Amino acid sequence: MLSPGKVEIGQGIVTALAQIAADELDVDIGRVQLVRASTAASPNEGVTSGSLSIQQSGRAIRQACAEIRQIFLTAAAARLGIDANALDISDGTIFGPGNVQTSYWELAEEISLDRDATLEAPPKSAADRAFAGRSVPRVDVPDKVFAHPRFIHDFTLPSMLHGRVLRPERSRASLAELNENDARAVAGLVAVVRDGSFAGVVSETEHGAEAALGALRKGATWSAGEALPDENDLAAFLKAQPVESTIIDTRTSSKTSDKQRTMRRQFTRPYIAHASIAPSCAMAQWNGDRVHVWTHSQGVYLLRADLALVLKIPVENITVEHIEGAGCYGHNAADDVALDAVLLAKAAGGRPVRVQWSRADEMIHAPFGAAMAIEIEADLDTQGEIVDWRHVIWSNGHVARPGRAAQPALLAGTELAAPFPRIISSNPPQANGGGGDRNSIPLYDFPAWKIESHRLLTMPVRTSALRTLGAQGNVFAIECFLDEVATERGEDPIKFRLRHLRDERAKDVIRAAAQRANWKPEKKPGTGYGAGFARYKNTGAYCAAIAEIEGEQDIRVKRLTLAVDVGEAINPDGVINQIEGGAIQATSWVLKERVRFDSERITSSSWTDYPILRFSEAPQVQVDVIQRSDIEPVGAGEAAHGPVTAAIANAVFDCLGVRIRNLPITRDSLVAAMELAS
Amino acid sequence: MPSIRFRLNGVQTEVDADPDRSLLDILRGPLGMTGPHFGCGSGECGACHVIVGDRAVASCDTPLWSVESKEVTTIEGLGSVERPHPLQRAFITEQALQCGYCVAGILMSAAALLMRNPSPTDADVRAALDRNLCRCGSHNRMVRAVLRAAAEMGAQ
Numbered sequence: 001m002l003s004p005g006k007v008e009i010g011q012g013i014v015t016a017l018a019q020i021a022a023d024e025l026d027v028d029i030g031r032v033q034l035v036r037a038s039t040a041a042s043p044n045e046g047v048t049s050g051s052l053s054i055q056q057s058g059r060a061i062r063q064a065c066a067e068i069r070q071i072f073l074t075a076a077a078a079r080l081g082i083d084a085n086a087l088d089i090s091d092g093t094i095f096g097p098g099n100v101q102t103s104y105w106e107l108a109e110e111i112s113l114d115r116d117a118t119l120e121a122p123p124k125s126a127a128d129r130a131f132a133g134r135s136v137p138r139v140d141v142p143d144k145v146f147a148h149p150r151f152i153h154d155f156t157l158p159s160m161l162h163g164r165v166l167r168p169e170r171s172r173a174s175l176a177e178l179n180e181n182d183a184r185a186v187a188g189l190v191a192v193v194r195d196g197s198f199a200g201v202v203s204e205t206e207h208g209a210e211a212a213l214g215a216l217r218k219g220a221t222w223s224a225g226e227a228l229p230d231e232n233d234l235a236a237f238l239k240a241q242p243v244e245s246t247i248i249d250t251r252t253s254s255k256t257s258d259k260q261r262t263m264r265r266q267f268t269r270p271y272i273a274h275a276s277i278a279p280s281c282a283m284a285q286w287n288g289d290r291v292h293v294w295t296h297s298q299g300v301y302l303l304r305a306d307l308a309l310v311l312k313i314p315v316e317n318i319t320v321e322h323i324e325g326a327g328c329y330g331h332n333a334a335d336d337v338a339l340d341a342v343l344l345a346k347a348a349g350g351r352p353v354r355v356q357w358s359r360a361d362e363m364i365h366a367p368f369g370a371a372m373a374i375e376i377e378a379d380l381d382t383q384g385e386i387v388d389w390r391h392v393i394w395s396n397g398h399v400a401r402p403g404r405a406a407q408p409a410l411l412a413g414t415e416l417a418a419p420f421p422r423i424i425s426s427n428p429p430q431a432n433g434g435g436g437d438r439n440s441i442p443l444y445d446f447p448a449w450k451i452e453s454h455r456l457l458t459m460p461v462r463t464s465a466l467r468t469l470g471a472q473g474n475v476f477a478i479e480c481f482l483d484e485v486a487t488e489r490g491e492d493p494i495k496f497r498l499r500h501l502r503d504e505r506a507k508d509v510i511r512a513a514a515q516r517a518n519w520k521p522e523k524k525p526g527t528g529y530g531a532g533f534a535r536y537k538n539t540g541a542y543c544a545a546i547a548e549i550e551g552e553q554d555i556r557v558k559r560l561t562l563a564v565d566v567g568e569a570i571n572p573d574g575v576i577n578q579i580e581g582g583a584i585q586a587t588s589w590v591l592k593e594r595v596r597f598d599s600e601r602i603t604s605s606s607w608t609d610y611p612i613l614r615f616s617e618a619p620q621v622q623v624d625v626i627q628r629s630d631i632e633p634v635g636a637g638e639a640a641h642g643p644v645t646a647a648i649a650n651a652v653f654d655c656l657g658v659r660i661r662n663l664p665i666t667r668d669s670l671v672a673a674m675e676l677a678s
Numbered sequence: 679m680p681s682i683r684f685r686l687n688g689v690q691t692e693v694d695a696d697p698d699r700s701l702l703d704i705l706r707g708p709l710g711m712t713g714p715h716f717g718c719g720s721g722e723c724g725a726c727h728v729i730v731g732d733r734a735v736a737s738c739d740t741p742l743w744s745v746e747s748k749e750v751t752t753i754e755g756l757g758s759v760e761r762p763h764p765l766q767r768a769f770i771t772e773q774a775l776q777c778g779y780c781v782a783g784i785l786m787s788a789a790a791l792l793m794r795n796p797s798p799t800d801a802d803v804r805a806a807l808d809r810n811l812c813r814c815g816s817h818n819r820m821v822r823a824v825l826r827a828a829a830e831m832g833a834q
Contacts, residue, residue: 010777010814137773144778145766147713147753151779154712207703277717277725277813278779327777327814359718573773577819581776584815607722607811615807618817 003035005045006053008140010327011637012574013053015138019131019570020058024065024123026089029131038321039304047299047401049465050433051540051635054570058633067121068113075111076102126629133629135573152296152323153281157352161190163344164213165200167361170225170600175199179219186212191347196417200344202353225600228460235268235373238394243454248430248437253447257387259379267477269663271461271595272369273610278326279362280333284341285352290317295338296325302403303335307342309408331464333357333366335402336411343412360605365411368595369466370396372473376481384489389449391440396456397425398435398469424459433537439471439642442478443535444500468638475534475642483650493531494519505542505565506535512563512624513544526550528655532646541566541639547647549655553667557587557619557648564639567631575636576623582640583621588613590648594664684745687755697743702726704742705752713753713782724810727783728752734790753782756789765789768827776814784810788824797832
């Protein structure tokens, strides 16, 4: 039984963790049973985010299992009267010279594992591992292919009721009046719940809950919404807000700069939606003053902490249990819907209530990835070499996750009659990878720089963690700027990067991607090639991407060639899957995605208004994994987004001769850029 | 309440329900089939795809009355662990998913394609899956898996 605190969010983590355990214990991977994370029994490993699960949970499991192996070997040695060094383990059977043997299962009764790990048992060397480094099939794939219930959406509890919550179309509108009569007349209705602007229905059936919600919506009168920024001038909005400013990093040169000229460029990225394929879902059941919650949250303990703040009950009265949801790319509505279920279940007389959001609510009310404006200014010498570099970011904070503050971060908490304020997103410190400033410190050997981050203190559009936080925006800006500097010098942009990097692992991924893509293929009309590179968080996975695009007015990304170095790749196919997926998702962000709004409403409430990349538009993706078995593993889930974004934008320049610095790169943005250039 | 009759995964089925309710609602509700997934409720994402006759349709957008006397196949009727459909085997071989929420609908779109066109090209597969959304970026693996299944079925 393996009970990690990290959770499966579609990234294949449970398989990789099982591989690590099976290796250290010398058992077949099929014997490793994964226990779902729950506040009732699991270790508190915070949140499953930041590409940290392999680093944190994987390392802990490796240490714990190495020690368990040693404990059992010692016990077996005592029982068999043989020196522990003479014993070996094969799929749980412990054997020694002369055909003597015992096993984990024989010894289990007499050994208690209820102790803290001492960290004294050395894990195996890379060469001795049977599973780590191999592309073991994922343990969850068969269930999903055969449609065995595995998603929270497919679970049913005895005597379960269904709930729906009424949310405003206008941003942060409050519920002025509510006529409940028509909703109460719907067959199967159990309760209409209202607390301030929070309102919902509970019904015997899901169909009845939908019908009652429809009736409730007709009976609702809302106040005006709060003003939203001008979606067509995000940079002006971001730069005009009150901010908290931080100097992220500086480097000074002892040499006097022979600056000849200064180049200054501004880059922006829009708000981006998580847009999970499944709307968020949760179940809750009260028993007296205790409540049990089933959730696809990324952090069961953190959600529990926020629920306790809203409910004003001790955390001990709340059990939060994880069940898989659809792919999760950060802080979406998973936590919000859990509070919805808890509030509605109060009116259910001890019966469990399942709540599922609508597609529109998922698109409108879940937190978004923050919009960013980034200005880079470089002083160039007479050779066109960079002698000083300034990078300035304006953005909302990138994290407003639950369980981190004295106030709850859950949506319904802001809607109650006695509301909690909306938490303004903040940024993790640079030591944890930073937020809006993630990946803003260059990995290149520029002699001097200054990196500054302005975090907005207002938040008309709700933002929180989305895959890569600020890294996608910063890498886009840095790598496009470099491409421009190299082009102006008449230098190949790959050579330029290699010349300015000192880290061999960085150079290796760039060289590997370039070689695989035959950089730089001969120029053909209507085709362009571009490159991008980053080391995620400057401490994680190295990734280089080369994009091949086609296009005139509409851009088609034909092929992405990537090389990645995550240190020890526990499951190489899992790494490739994450990088491929990240590359395609990034292509979708770059070519299509932008949260739309008017002066008081988020208007991208459906897949029609928020299109994502389709099968016919997905590029071919080639991934090379540079395996480094003796280097501590890091995660792969967020490594590709920045490099791919920059590679596509640079390929657009190569193809069409225009620099697109405002994402997404659409027909409209191309036409605008071409008009500006001509 | 009128009674609607249709064949569901080869079994004659009768449902007493408002005929205007969506097929997905009936499948997941009274019939207890959780394979087809709710994604959007307006036929835009494909997570709820089932096969009616020989076409993949969005069951969230298909009224119950419209399947009267028709043959409806859901992922539950496609294959099982004991008797997997070649598509299911191929999806496992290619590890063709990340989160897998969209997969039930994608398998049904692919199965309908292979009924009509047993030897599709890469472009045929992409066109057939274009009404299905995948947010994790597993598109290319899924296309490879469908082509693998088609090759396997053609070789039989």
